Amino acid sequence: MIGAIEAGGTKFCCALASDRNTILASASFPTTSPTETLSRVRSFFQEAQLKHGTLQSLGLACFGPVGLDSNSHDFGHILNTPKSGWAHYPIVEALRTSLGVPVAFDTDVNGAALGEFHCGAGRGHSSLVYITVGTGIGGGAIIDGKILHGLIHPEMGHMQVPRHPDDNYRGHCPSHGDCLEGLACGPALGDRWNMAAETLTGDHPAWDIQADYLSSMCINLTAVLSPETIILGGGVMQYPGLLDKTRTRFLERFNNYLPLHERLGSLDSYIQSPELSNQAGTVGALLLAESARPESVSR
């Protein structure tokens, strides 16, 4: 058995599986304090193992920023999150001790990117960017089949984008105010118009502004990373028409600067929805778990 945890700032999703495609038990619960949350993780895996068999390894796709450099003192720690109680929490060590298995770990969005790459909309590509637009905005990249880490790891939501001319909203990011996340995450969408994002109708100007920011993001990803495909997931992207609006605005603004159409036939495969929907992170965590199995480590 292998285990997966998609640890988000809002909820933890846990799964026990016999392989990446076969989840035998799963559960999710809100992210509260580290002690309480990890105690629920432990209970889930204890129960699931009794029923399905012994865990060999765990994959963790975790909200960030996180320490991924195994040579650094903060490897396996959550770094400076505003999430109460979690800053500098050594989550990898806590899980290894609690569950007694090797833990492979990466950011939540890198996990989702890995899931979509091997089992979802990224199949057949050699590079992709996965973006989630939800409570926050985060992104992960796969290049030549490998997760991009670099010095620390990408924090794509915190890129800077031009303001829409009709938008005076101050921005929602506690660190940067009006970075991309500050202007276009779910809470910003509601806060800007003083209403719940879910209640914004299809003809509300909110969606043109939202598509404008997401098209800037896609331009910046194209300009900097030149991925083969950009996969836009997360709760906000489920709004009907937003993906198409984003594609249209991207085309207008990038002005055919690179021959994307010639390469791809259609922009629909360049900027697309995830195939695994909200399972991408869990599938990615299972792929991480496969890499941490004792036999694959000793190979």
Added chain:
Amino acid sequence: MIGAIEAGGTKFCCALASDRNTILASASFPTTSPTETLSRVRSFFQEAQLKHGTLQSLGLACFGPVGLDSNSHDFGHILNTPKSGWAHYPIVEALRTSLGVPVAFDTDVNGAALGEFHCGAGRGHSSLVYITVGTGIGGGAIIDGKILHGLIHPEMGHMQVPRHPDDNYRGHCPSHGDCLEGLACGPALGDRWNMAAETLTGDHPAWDIQADYLSSMCINLTAVLSPETIILGGGVMQYPGLLDKTRTRFLERFNNYLPLHERLGSLDSYIQSPELSNQAGTVGALLLAESARPESVSR
């Protein structure tokens, strides 16, 4: 002998060398029509070979966009450049035919990135971004020791950045108006203030605005690519104090979101000048030429 051409939109720089460190002859001339320019390239290499020995291979670091995908019909072509006569020009085939040697080729900025990575400020790193701020703005990335290509290749100058609040300049990019290149390339700097960029004094507000745009660029590179170092080259970066202003503004705006200081000690090594100055492209082209030598191809 190996040969290098750094083919820029303004000038062509040619070099004949016995290895990446030993240039025996070099010349540069303005980029005019393809026919005239390539005829001067041919003359240079004919003369240099008579004196120093026979060319085995050529490396070409070329202004773009260019076709880098060897499976595509436009491989080795310059794509939709506004540079008169050069759009869709099959430069690789023209050089191979003219000089009778294998040609390895990449973008000018990828060449410079490769040069700095192996022989300059990027030594000892596993990833970097190289940016040139001059007539245009371009950038190349090395990730895990390899040039980043992706679907086509990065076009970092065409990312979108927020406007400085005091800047109403319409932007200089023929395709996008006020993308990064449109707002912060050398010609934009002069055009905005109606004076030659070289005559702007150190206390002119131009430099705060310029540093603002370059700091947005560095934030976006950090957010998307997480490189180990960002190397800022090109004519505009030689302005005294601009690099420091850019670092300071980057720090203020990124607000210590990632523990760069902890990882690096100082931001001076994160955002830095090239070591090869204006030779980075030529050194990169020599490295490309080494990879195209007949014996290295047959290995």
